[in-house]
Amino acid sequence: xxxNKTILVTGGTGFLGSYLLRYLVSYGFKNIRxxxxxxxxxxxxxxxxxxxxxxxGDILDIPFLEEAMERIEQVYHCAAMVSFQTxxxxxxxxxxxxxxxxxxxxxxxxxxxxxxxxSSIAALGRVEGxxxxxxxxxxxxxxxxxxxxxxxxxxEMQVWRGMAEGLTIGIVNPSLIMGSGFWEEGTxxxxxxxxxxxxxxxxxxxxxxxxxxxxxxxxRLMNSDIVNERMILNEKNLTYKNIFAQIADxxxxxxxxxxxxxxxxxxxxxxxxxxSKLTGANPLYTKENANTTKxxxxxxxxxxxxxxxxxxxxxxxxxxxxxxxxxxxxxxxSKSAFLxxx
Numbered sequence: 001x002x003x004n005k006t007i008l009v010t011g012g013t014g015f016l017g018s019y020l021l022r023y024l025v026s027y028g029f030k031n032i033r034x035x036x037x038x039x040x041x042x043x044x045x046x047x048x049x050x051x052x053x054x055x056x057g058d059i060l061d062i063p064f065l066e067e068a069m070e071r072i073e074q075v076y077h078c079a080a081m082v083s084f085q086t087x088x089x090x091x092x093x094x095x096x097x098x099x100x101x102x103x104x105x106x107x108x109x110x111x112x113x114x115x116x117x118x119s120s121i122a123a124l125g126r127v128e129g130x131x132x133x134x135x136x137x138x139x140x141x142x143x144x145x146x147x148x149x150x151x152x153x154x155x156e157m158q159v160w161r162g163m164a165e166g167l168t169i170g171i172v173n174p175s176l177i178m179g180s181g182f183w184e185e186g187t188x189x190x191x192x193x194x195x196x197x198x199x200x201x202x203x204x205x206x207x208x209x210x211x212x213x214x215x216x217x218x219x220r221l222m223n224s225d226i227v228n229e230r231m232i233l234n235e236k237n238l239t240y241k242n243i244f245a246q247i248a249d250x251x252x253x254x255x256x257x258x259x260x261x262x263x264x265x266x267x268x269x270x271x272x273x274x275x276s277k278l279t280g281a282n283p284l285y286t287k288e289n290a291n292t293t294k295x296x297x298x299x300x301x302x303x304x305x306x307x308x309x310x311x312x313x314x315x316x317x318x319x320x321x322x323x324x325x326x327x328x329x330x331x332x333x334s335k336s337a338f339l340x341x342x
Contacts, residue, residue: 001027008033008075013044015185016177019179020076023216025048043335060099079095092148100159117169121133121173123156132299133232174233175208178208181337183335183337188326195327199258203296210313217304224308250319
C-alpha cells in the first residue's frame with residue numbers, strides 16, 4: 001500500500017466510517033480527510049481525531065464536495081441515511097441517491113483515482129424462494145424491497161453510471177454489520193433492546209459481518225488491482241432466532257423464546273406507529289421491519305474470500321465481544337464503545 005495516498009472518507013464519524021478511519025491511521029496513512037456534519041458526535045474517533053483533517057459539510061453540497069476532493073486520490077464513500085420509516089423516504093432517497101450522484105460527479109471532475117462505495121446487500125434485491133444470493137443477482141422491483149433498499153440500489157446505479165463515464169470504482173455490499181458503536185443507534189441498539197429481556201424474535205434470517213471486516217476489506221479492495229467490481233461482505237447466514245439468542249446471552253439477558261407471528265407482527269407495527277404519532281418518538285418496529293424480517297435470505301461470500309484472499313472474523317466472537325462492551329458501557333454510563341482493531 002502507498003501510505004502517501006491522499007484519502008477522503010465520507011461519513012467519518014459514523015459507525016463504519018469511524019472504524020475505517022481507525023484502520024487507515026493504524027496502517028500508517030498520513031494524508032486523510034473525512035467529512036462530518038455540524039452536529040456529528042466524535043465519540044467513536046476521539047483517539048484519532050487529531051490525525052485526520054475534518055471537513056464540516058454535507059454531501060448534498062456540491063461546492064463543499066469540490067473543496068473536499070481537491071488533490072484527493074482515493075475516496076471511500078460511507079455516508080448514508082438508514083431508516084425504515086415511511087416519513088423518511090424522500091429524505092433518504094435524496095441523501096443516498098442524490099448524495100452519491102454528487103460524489104460520483106465530483107470524483108469524475110477531480111480525476112479521482114479510485115472510489116470505493118459502501119452499498120448493501122439490500123441493493124441486491126430480494127426475491128422469494130431464491131438460493132443464496134451472490135454478486136450476479138439482478139434487482140427486481142417488488143414489495144420485499146424496503147425504501148432503504150431502493151435508495152441503496154439507486155445509489156449503486158449512480159456509481160455504475162460513474163464507471164461508464166470513466167471513473168474507477170469498487171463496490172462492497174455488506175450484510176448486517178455488527179459491532180460496538182453508539183448504543184442508541186443502528187445494530188448496536190439491538191444489544192440494548194435485548195438486554196432488557198425482550199421475549200420475541202422474528203421468523204426469518206439474514207447474513208452478518210463484523211464492522212472491522214468491512215473496513216479492512218474496503219481498504220484491501222481500494223489498494224488492489226481489482227477494479228469495477230462489487231463484492232458481498234458476509235461472514236455467516238443466521239436465523240434471527242439464533243442472532244437474538246446470541247445477543248441476549250452476551251448481555252446476560254433471557255433468551256427470546258417467542259416467535260413473532262404474522263398477527264402479532266401486524267399488531268406490533270401498528271401500535272408502534274400509533275405510539276410514535278402520540279409521543280413524537282421514532283417507532284421501534286415498522287411495517288418495513290415486519291415485512292423484511294419474516295423472510296430468510298442467505299448471501300454468498302466466495303468472491304470476497306477468493307479475490308481479496310480475505311478471512312472473516314467469527315460473528316459469534318463479534319457478538320460476544322460487543323455484548324461484553326455493552327455491559328461495561330452500562331456499568332460506567334458510557335453511551336458508546338468501539339471494538340479493538342484486529
